[in-house]
Amino acid sequence: MKREKQKVSIKDIAKELGVSITTISFVINGKAKNRISEKVIKKIEDYIEKVGYRPNSSAQSLRTGKSQTIVFMAEDISDPFFSTVAKEMEGLAFKHGYRIIYCSTENKKERALELLDLFKDKEVDAFIITPPEDFEEETRTLIAEGKPVVLFDRYYHRMDHHYVVLDNVVSTKAAVEFLKSKGFKNIGFVGLKSKLSPMEDRLKGYRESVPVPKSVLIKFNSVGKGVGNKQLEDFLDQHPELDALLFATNSLAIAGLRVLKAKNILIPAELGVATFDDRELFELHSPSISVISQPVSALAKELIKGTLKLLEIGVDPFEVKKSLKGTLIPRASTEK
Amino acid sequence: MKREKQKVSIKDIAKELGVSITTISFVINGKAKNRISEKVIKKIEDYIEKVGYRPNSSAQSLRTGKSQTIVFMAEDISDPFFSTVAKEMEGLAFKHGYRIIYCSTENKKERALELLDLFKDKEVDAFIITPPEDFEEETRTLIAEGKPVVLFDRYYHRMDHHYVVLDNVVSTKAAVEFLKSKGFKNIGFVGLKSKLSPMEDRLKGYRESVPVPKSVLIKFNSVGKGVGNKQLEDFLDQHPELDALLFATNSLAIAGLRVLKAKNILIPAELGVATFDDRELFELHSPSISVISQPVSALAKELIKGTLKLLEIGVDPFEVKKSLKGTLIPRASTEK
DNA sequence: TGAATTTAGTAAAACGTTTTACTAATCTTA
DNA sequence: TAAGATTAGTAAAACGTTTTACTAAATTCA
Known part of the structure; x- marks a missing residue:
């Protein structure tokens, strides 16, 4: 049978x-x-x-040295932002005869190295990666090996490479201006203690658009945990004059909302709130939270378009350098 | 260079x-x-x-006919439930030298067929699939072709096959009993109009544990849209005696919460609320929402363990039939 | 008309493994 | 000491493609 x-x-x-x-x-x-x-x-x-x-694709791969496979190394594939981008890319790539293999670095250097090692053979045609903290040298090495590499979400200032990212400086400035226009005068910034470009750029955008910047940077792996929450509480205690908070990531905002709830701080009456990355949660929260939403479909499209172009034309003459703008979605948390 | x-x-x-x-x-x-x-x-x-x-893995595949690749065909890989399971599986599979390729059916038969067609060659060693609506015949065909196939989340009553699912009847009964124990007397059920086993079983579990069942079944692709919301509103209007609602999926609950908010119905004072699948949203909602949480890690572990076993032992003598219990997480939405 | 060109096709090598069937040398043991 | 068993290894085929270099026949053109 x-x-x-x-x-x-x-x-x-x-x-x-x-x-x-x-x-x-x-x-x-x-x-x-x-x-x-x-x-x-x-x-x-x-x-x-x-x-x-x-x-038989194995025979084809063996003969041609191409596998029709693209690796997407995300920070965390179970994070809605990455999984949504992943899904969109998957659909686009399939249409062009490519498969995508996902993996998650958890923002850990060793994990990322392990994964790269696993893929470094002939078995993969291109890489789309969100490098973890402190991965510049390794990224350089990977690129030098000659296969197309497109960085996603983050990039390096001191290095020439292909990337698709959000324009974080501009988007942050727009968010701050929006908060100002809503009448907020003392806007604080809650960021991540990290050298990854989105974190640096969001901080930069913030600093350049308020007269007296007041910010707190939480350690990556203490977000939502005791230490991180304590840091945030202290920050609020030290700055009673703040009338709005801009969070640099959705997980920071979620942790922050918990803290605010625990401290019985009223949003937006006592404190306005806005954050990066949209999630259903923010729309349904009481009050709903204003966000800077990333253009997920456009990002996915640029990533695949760029990668396929590199695959087709070759790494060298063609350049993939895309910096897309976020969209501000105003909600109740910023209506004084 | x-x-x-x-x-x-x-x-x-x-x-x-x-x-x-x-x-x-x-x-x-x-x-x-x-x-x-x-x-x-x-x-x-x-x-x-x-x-x-x-x-060189292409050469190995060509020679041995094995590709060390497992396909995970999810309903929607950007849904937190599926993406979390996917991530866990990915980690486990990697440890055993397997890669996972994800894809999403969007619960569409044609899309699922397309995807299967793409993989039906020698290029894949095993399938973990969440079949879309009306896919029993196709699933049978796939199984008959001889490669390991493990169904996830849903299964077929009239067919012998491998599966890993939630014990939906038992879990639903437990949820209803819990609501009763909290003093709710008139519990309504909001489900999906679908023949997929989780939907049928949740409805069955509900029907068997209340004296007078009152349920409404929303069409799959109208959840959160005008038509679906209208259905729910009508249901509430027709049953003013209801004092609690049990939602069969997280997306139904999210849509439902929006409707309740619009109708200014107070949770839990006027209506208690509980739902399947935990999400951050439910914890952070005001009030927080009680849930039946699926054991994501355990599900992922059983899926990979079972699949590897089938790969190793062969499809026939070994049986993968796992039915895991959900955990009830009581929150404010069910505290009268 | 005959040389050059075009058309229509093929043989065989190569990609990098795994595996079957073999050999040659050494070791046991009665 | 001779036959059998064991040890240590190898040659070559096969998996299913792609591609280079070839040929033979038909057509063109001066």
Whole structure:
């Protein structure tokens, strides 16, 4: 009963149709023009259609050295931001005959290295990566190995490479201006203690748009935990004059909302709130939270478009450098 | 500068070390015992270590017919439930030398068929799938083709197959009993109009634990939209006696919360609320929402454990049939 | 008409493994 | 000491493609 569907190979087709393997390969790969007669092409195409022949991709990979596979190394594939981008990319890539393999670094250097090691063979054609903290040297090495590498979400100032990111400086400035326009006068900033470009740029954008910056930077792995919450509480205690808070990431905001709730601080009456990254949570929260939303579809599109271009044209002449703007979605948390 | 790291093959090693390709292959695959001398084994292993040799997986796949790849066909990989399970599986599978390829059916039959078609070649060793609506025949066909197939989240009553699911009947009953214990007397049920087992089982569990069931079933693709919201509003209007609502999925609950907010219905004073699947949103909502949480890690572990077992032992003698219990997390929305 | 060109196709090598079937040398044991 | 068993290894085929270099026949053109 359980017979493995016996796969048909080019050789089988050749025998059946009385033509050579080469001829079939030419037809399959669209190299038959001016080489093979229309009649034979038709015959082969019809037979392929009839038996549902699909080339063995291992054999193709072995022969061509290409695997039709792109690795997407996210910070955390279970984070809604990354998983949404991943899903969009998957759809686009499939349309072009590429598969995507996802993995998560958890923002850990060693994990990222392990993963790269696993993929560094011939088995992957291109990399889309969100490098973890302190990964500049390793990224450089990876790029030097010659396969297309597109950085996502973060990039390096001191290094030439392909990337697709949010324009964090500009987006942050827009958010601060928005808060000002809503009548907030003392805007504080809650960021992540990190050298990753989004964190540096968001802080920079903030600093450049308020007269007296007041910010607190939470350690990455203490967000939502005792230490991180304590830091935030202290910050609020030390700055009773603050009338609004801008959070640099959605997880910071979520942790922050918990703290504010615990301290019985009223939003927006006592404190306005805005954050990066939209999530259902923010829309449904009472009050709903204003956000700077990242253009997920556009990011995914640019990533795949860029990667395919690099795959096609080659790494060198072509440049992928995209910096997209976020969209501000005003909600109740910023209506004084 | 951009030199592709010239990959070293078994042939290169053989030439360098003056042994045969066969010998090296035996050593690599642990088949050297009682065949090759300790001295030679050591020499080969050391050299492999030194040059960082990694076998070409396309060649391995071509030769063995195995690709060390598992497909996870989720309903929607950007849904937190699926993406969390995916991430956990990814980690476990990697440890055993397997990669996972994700894709999303969007609960559409045609999309699922397309995807299966894409994978049906030799390129994949096993399938973990959440079949969309009306996919029983197709699933049967897939299974008949002989590769391991493990269903996730949903299963078929009339068919013998491997699966890992939540015990929805029991979990729903527990939730209803919990609501009763909290003093709710008129519990309504908001489900999805669907023949997928979780939806049928949750409804069944509900029906069997209340004296007079009152339920409304929303169409899958109208959740959160005008039509679906209208359905829910009508249901509430027709049953003013209800004092609690049990939602069958997290997206139903989210849509429901919006409706309740719009109608100014107070939770839990006027209406108690509980739902399936935990999300940060429910913890942070005001009031926080009681949930039946799925054991994500355990599900992922069983899925990978089962799949690997099938891969190892073969599909037939071994059975993967796991039905795990959800955990009830009581929160403010059910405290009268 | 005959040389040059075009058309229509093929043979065979190569990609990098795994594995079967073999050999040659050494070791046991009766 | 001779036959059998064990040890230590190897040659070569096969997996299913792609591609280079070739040929033979038909067509063109001066």
